[in-house]
Amino acid sequence: xxxxxxxxxPGCGKTYRLVEIVKEELQKGVSPDKIGFVSFSKKAIxxxxxxxxxxxxxxxxxxxxxxxxxxxxxxxxxxxxxxILSRYDFNQLGLELGMLFDQGTATSMEDxxxxxxxxxxxxxxxxxxxxxxxxxxxxxxxxxNRNYKMSWPLLVKVNEIYQKYKKxxxxxxxxxxxxxxxxxxxxxxxxxxxxxEAQDLTPLQWEQIKIMRRSAKRVWYAGDDDQAVHRWMGVNxxxxxxxxxxxxxxxxxxRVPILAHHVANKVVNRIDDRLPKTWFxxxxxxxxxxxxxxxxxxxxxxxxxxxxxxxxxxxxxxxDLQEDGYLFxxxxxxxxxxxxxxxxxxxxxxxxxESLPITAxxxxxxxxxKQGTNAIxxxxxxxxxxxxxxxxILSYDDLVQNHGLIASKDTPSTTVVNMTPEEQQYYRAxxxxxxxxxxxxxxxxxxxxxxxxxxxxxxxLTESAYPCVETQFPDDEHRVFYTxxxxxxxxxxxxETGSKYRYNI
Numbered sequence: 043x044x045x046x047x048x049x050x051x052p053g054c055g056k057t058y059r060l061v062e063i064v065k066e067e068l069q070k071g072v073s074p075d076k077i078g079f080v081s082f083s084k085k086a087i088x089x090x091x092x093x094x095x096x097x098x099x100x101x102x103x104x105x106x107x108x109x110x111x112x113x114x115x116x117x118x119x120x121x122x123x124x125x126i127l128s129r130y131d132f133n134q135l136g137l138e139l140g141m142l143f144d145q146g147t148a149t150s151m152e153d154x155x156x157x158x159x160x161x162x163x164x165x166x167x168x169x170x171x172x173x174x175x176x177x178x179x180x181x182x183x184x185x186x187n188r189n190y191k192m193s194w195p196l197l198v199k200v201n202e203i204y205q206k207y208k209k210x211x212x213x214x215x216x217x218x219x220x221x222x223x224x225x226x227x228x229x230x231x232x233x234x235x236x237x238x239e240a241q242d243l244t245p246l247q248w249e250q251i252k253i254m255r256r257s258a259k260r261v262w263y264a265g266d267d268d269q270a271v272h273r274w275m276g277v278n279x280x281x282x283x284x285x286x287x288x289x290x291x292x293x294x295x296x297r298v299p300i301l302a303h304h305v306a307n308k309v310v311n312r313i314d315d316r317l318p319k320t321w322f323x324x325x326x327x328x329x330x331x332x333x334x335x336x337x338x339x340x341x342x343x344x345x346x347x348x349x350x351x352x353x354x355x356x357x358x359x360x361x362d363l364q365e366d367g368y369l370f371x372x373x374x375x376x377x378x379x380x381x382x383x384x385x386x387x388x389x390x391x392x393x394x395x396e397s398l399p400i401t402a403x404x405x406x407x408x409x410x411x412k413q414g415t416n417a418i419x420x421x422x423x424x425x426x427x428x429x430x431x432x433x434x435i436l437s438y439d440d441l442v443q444n445h446g447l448i449a450s451k452d453t454p455s456t457t458v459v460n461m462t463p464e465e466q467q468y469y470r471a472x473x474x475x476x477x478x479x480x481x482x483x484x485x486x487x488x489x490x491x492x493x494x495x496x497x498x499x500x501x502x503l504t505e506s507a508y509p510c511v512e513t514q515f516p517d518d519e520h521r522v523f524y525t526x527x528x529x530x531x532x533x534x535x536x537x538e539t540g541s542k543y544r545y546n547i
Contacts, residue, residue: 043255047289048264051321052306052528053297053496056264057086060236061093063262067234074100078107078230078254080114081238082247085494087113090238107230111247114254115219118230127208127215135207136163139200143167165192166200174217175244175276220250229254234261239494240285241265244276267317268310269525271490273518283317293321297496299328302534305547306527312520329533339501339535341368342475347485347497349526351506351545356486359503363484367471370484373491378469378479385409385459393451397437400427403445410449411460418458420446489526500530504547505539519545 050056060079067077079094081087091108094100109117116126132143143163169192173183180201184194208214214222223229224246235255237243240263243251255261263285270279298306303323310316333339336348336359348370350356356372363370363377370377388406391398404427410418423446441447449458456466472479485497502523510519523545527534536547 043258043261045255045261045263045286045288047286047317048262049289049291049317049319050264050266051292051295051319052266052269052525053295054292054321055294055296056266056292057089057093057238059292060090060238060262060264061097063236064094065098067260068098072233074104075106076231076233077105078114078232078235078258079105079238080107080109080111080236080251080254081240082111082242082244083239083494084110086238107232111243111250112216112219114230114250115223118228119219119222119226121214121219125212125214127213131207131211131213132163135204138207139163139203141166141200163200165189166197167204169197170201170204171215171217172276174221175246176278177245177249217246220246224249224253227253229256231257233257233259236262236264238264241267241270241279241282242272242275242277243282245278245281246276248281268313268319268521269493269528271493271518271522271525273515280315283315289317291319291321293319295321295323297531298323298528299326299530299532300324301328301330302527302530305330305534305536306524309520309524309527309547313517313524315517326532328530331533331535332538333535334538336501336503336537337362337366339537341484341499341501344499345483345497346499346501347487347492347495347529348501348503349487349489349492349529350503351489351510351522353488354507355503355505356488360486363486364468367468367475367477368484369472369477369479369482370486371482372486376482378465378472380480381405381409382456382459382461382465382469383480386455389455389458392438392441395437397435397440400430400432400434400436403427403436403441406458407445409459416457416460418447418449418453418460420448422446489522492529493525496529496531498531499533499535500526501535501537502526502547503537503539504545505537505541506543506545508543511543511545523547 048056048059050059064077064079068074079087079090087108087110091102091105094105094108095102106117107114136143141163142161144161169183169187170180173180176183180197184192184197208218232254235258237251242265263282265282267279267283270277270282273279295303300323331339348359350359360372360377385406388398388402407419407424407427412419412421412424426445436445438447438451456469461469469479477483506519513519527547
């Protein structure tokens, strides 16, 4: 077996190189179903899979082992979707335990991440999952958490009930898929194994890789130790660093301009335990600026991402952005509810004399006020739409005559969709600023969530938090901000802070 470490600094075309490796293997006569392309990250796998099938003219069925590591376990063990813990299951567990779980718990686990949240239930499930991913006892994980607000007896109880619930209901979480794969000890018969984002694998995931590589003739471990930012999830980057001595370094970045590259090198050279590597910026100088506050940055044009160390810091900037009339997106959701925009478009079409399908009318009726002085539709009349031909096309007059519509045509669309006065003011500010209200130019994100992404213009907030600054692994903090700096394609704006806890760039 030949093993190789592929080091991909920021924007150096790692995924492109990996797809080229797949092409080379196919040209050698390797069947596509004998190639494994795995990662902990669903995002990384989807990108690689789409590029491979589109560039090589393959069907998705031709590459059955292009999967996340937990999906490999799911498929190989013959599980079905009904066995996966769902939102309903966490609601049931919450009732049994008398604690709350975040509504996104099941979704975050599907993305290969532990269910982090401020909710009490998530903190305990996260600790249980981290112990499994690190291959350590629950007691050791509890002690190393150093979270003295967490109760050890309660953790034991939560774990006991959690495991019993899964066994009784034949349910599994995504860590179970990997754990059971490792315990049964067999794997697909692969000739080639490519492990992407390998710097972010946990000890349990490395055990899975050891089993999957047994039959492989060639194995590639791809990633960048300088961008290993998931220690909180149980990752031990040292396993990647010392995986093998046979390395290939991608040296040309197609993203990071000269000035940002200079700052990135300044930060990355603070990391003590790393693989030395030389890489080069684009030919563009780019733009680098330092500010004392985010509102000193002109964000009126172009695409922007505002990066922060924690979600708490992001929360602090949201209100300010809204008050200044900026449209933004956070966790895939616009700061202006899209249902408002859809309802306003429907209302506009109706008052202009158009007839619309019943599906559009139902969507409008779902959000309009139905009682009080601002009522748009008489109470109870929304159900009348359920008793007519679903292929019906309805006009404003049809709705007035038969379906309880009481709003006149000159009723403002913002009133029709039940916007609060504050939301109406925000909408008017967006329109006045000239924003495309359907497409936010600005994204808010933690640095962790932005990993693997890029944007023309990056605003990086240097404010941090006590656990980050006082960590026993200072290299991790350097890696996080190095990752943030290297997301930019054009402009990098570094926002200084007077906060006690901050990262000095």
